[in-house]
Amino acid sequence: MQPSIREHPFDHKNDAEKLRKAMKGFGTDEDTLIDIITKRTNIQRQQIAQIYKGLYNKDLYQEIKSEVSGKLEKVLLALLTPPDVYDAQCLNDAIKGLGTNESILIEILCSRTPQQIIRIKEAYKRIYGRDLERDVAGDTSGDLEKILLALCRSQRDYSNRVDGNKAQQDAQRLFKAGINKWGTDEGLFVDIFTSQNPSQLNATMQEYQRLTHQDIETSINSEMGGKFKKAFLTLIECLRYPASYFAKRLHESIQGFGTKDEDLIRIIVSRSEVDLAQIRQDFRRIYNKCLETFIKDDTSGDYEKILLALVVGN
Structure with missing residues (x-):
């Protein structure tokens, strides 16, 4: 079994020197770039970039950008970018230009923790001088906008506390707001699923299944539609699996x-x-x-x- 990237020996000065050797002169040694960068954590890559700057007075990111191209360039530069900055860049790419790529907004905002989203928003503001929430609101609408903005606000309880009585009460509320109601109260679903911790929500979903004899995904598939349904199912799957x-x-x-x-x-x-x-x-x-x-x-x-x-x- 191959060791994880955390198990490889790490000497950031030696790595910087090897990367420099791989790029100077005629031609680029792509195998060395790949070997070093894929075997280091993101934090280690930042350390390598820092010492590279100190040794050669050159920016490692820009050096690699000038040496390789195409899809290899995209992967290498992504790996050299801090995760919060990379997510902010991906969100900006999804929003800017003609049309919005809602699938990327859904993927990132539904799968990141509140702490991660706070850091992403800070990076977004720092890089683009704009608020992520405002840009999401400007490029989405309706119930999809509601759930994405609720996730952007990062107000979820991220403890592991479970209140069994609350789980039963919320399951009953979701039942009354969904399959036991003409029309669905999407706002209630959004409020519950974007404010409570994963353990509490899993308890609520178990109570919901016991009460209705069907899982919450079945109810959402029958009661909701479009990108809002996709976002909700993504949020639930990212909570569970x-x-x-x-x-x-x-x-x-x-x-x-x-x-x-x-x-x-x-x-x-x-x-x-x-x-x-x-x-x-x-x-x-x-x-x-x-x-x-x-x-x-x-x-x-x-x-x-x-x-x-x-x-x-x-």
């Missing part, structure tokens, strides 16, 4: 006509130090085929090398 959610997102990015490289890169990079090993296991369980095989079938060259190094090394 985040690795399975991202395994499915990876499959979506690879299957069909053409690979959705932006999605593939974003998911693998952003989960590489979180749960990529579990995502890999869930991918095999769900699709009866290993993630590495899918990547080999749909990518090539140095781009394939770096994605496989991240997937297999976790």
Whole structure:
């Protein structure tokens, strides 16, 4: 079994020197870039970049940007970017320009913790001089806007406290607001699912199933629609089985006509130090085929090398 990136020996000065040697002169040693950067944590990469600046008075990010191109460049630069900054950049890319990529907004905001979202908002403000909440509000509408803004406000209780009586009461409220009501009170669903901690919500969902004899996902599928339904189901799956959610997102990015490289890169990079090993296991369980095989079938060259190094090394 290959060691995780945290188990590789680390000498940031030696790494900086190797990276410099790989890029100076005629031609670039992409294998060295891939080998070093994929075997370090994001914090270690920041340390390498800092000492690189001190040794050579050059910005490592800009040096790599000038040496490689295409999809390999995208992955390497993403790996050199702090996670909160990278998420902020991905959200900005989803919002700017003609049309909004709601799928990326849903993926990031529904899967990050309140603490992570606070840091993302700070990075977004620092980089773009704008408020993330205001930009999300300006590019979404209706119930989708409500749930995304509620998540942006990061007011979820993130303790592990479970109140059984409250779980029963909330299950009853959700029942009355959904399948036991003409029309659905989406606001109540949003309030409960964006304010309470995951353990409490799992208890509420268990009580809901006991009360209604169907899981909450079945109710949402029958009562809600469009992007709001997609966001709600994403939020619930990320509360229950985040690795399975991202395994499915990876499959979506690879299957069909053409690979959705932006999605593939974003998911693998952003989960590489979180749960990529579990995502890999869930991918095999769900699709009866290993993630590495899918990547080999749909990518090539140095781009394939770096994605496989991240997937297999976790």
